[in-house]
Amino acid sequence: MRGSTKVVLVAVTAGALGVAASLLTTGPGPLLRTEPGQRLAQRVLQADAPAPPAGVAVAERGGAVPAFEVAALDGGRFVLPDDFAGRPLLVNVWASWCGPCIEEMPELDRYARAQGADGTRVLGIALDEADAVRGFLERVPVSYPLAIDAPGNADAGVRLGNPRGVLPYSVLVSADGRVLKQRIGPFAHGEIDAWARP
Template sequence: MTETPTPPPESPAARRGVLVGAGLLALLAGAGLAWRRYQLEAASPEATDLLWRQEVLTPGGAKLPLVSLRGRPLLVNFWATWCPPCVKEMPELDAFAKAHSAEGWQVLGLALDQLDAVKQFLTQTPVSFPIGIVGVEGLNLVRALGNPSGGLPFSVLLNGSGQIVQQKMGATTASELSQWAAAIR
């Protein structure tokens, strides 16, 4: 009877190498899925038409037809009071609105939130640009405008012709906003 040779035992270093390799593969796979999930898509012409057809409620109770903002560059920022990056960027958006309004720029905040929460927020952090309340239903508009995951904050820059020229999910920066403004001049 012949004996089958027993393979030599794996060294601890070899086992660690296999585990590290498996871990790296899992990390890369997860990063790839996350990257794909948070990629923005091009908005269709129908989506921009949908945006211009919206009539939103302001915190003061008035109706704001978005078509009234058409014809000049417009930065639309989707946000919520419960979203820390959204809250952080509000003063920067306000500074941008004030700095560029003489050049014809407009900023609009669309809150995916409840009216009372937005009113309370604005008493503590007032802004000079109009705010509209779109509630949870606003997620349909966010997705149509090219943000399939519905992540916030989400900004869309439209030129004077009403066409989308820039999209961003995540908080904007002052320098980024200045670059966007310079690109449209």
């Protein structure tokens, strides 16, 4: 083995050991906060995932969001992506019983309030019971629109590219309805601003 090959092999091995040590000591959080980490997590979650029911289209990064409807919490319905066309949209799939979901709600609300009339819109879709969500909102109110969907193999999270139902799950949709980014896990304070730049 040549000297330069040995150096490269040692460097690659040391890097892999460093990543492994980091994951063992700090968990996957730092890796999941990176775009490459999110892409890797998406591939892992989609590998051997159950197929959605026949006729259920699933969004993929770079592709169009297939049209689907969800019930608005305050009545009526939202049709995605059509009802939000013309501006970027951050969709956050969550549940009132999900601890990390609850922790990120104030950050999502802060981000939504800062967007103004022309910025990225935020839509929360709770895979939950409407009464549980209303009770939660009495304690932690948010200013952005909320929808409800029944959890299952064809819920909004699945349709947005999350076949395993990991929560929280966020998707950034372009103004013309394409999936720009997908994220597994909660946003830390101040993290959404950089992530959601279309």
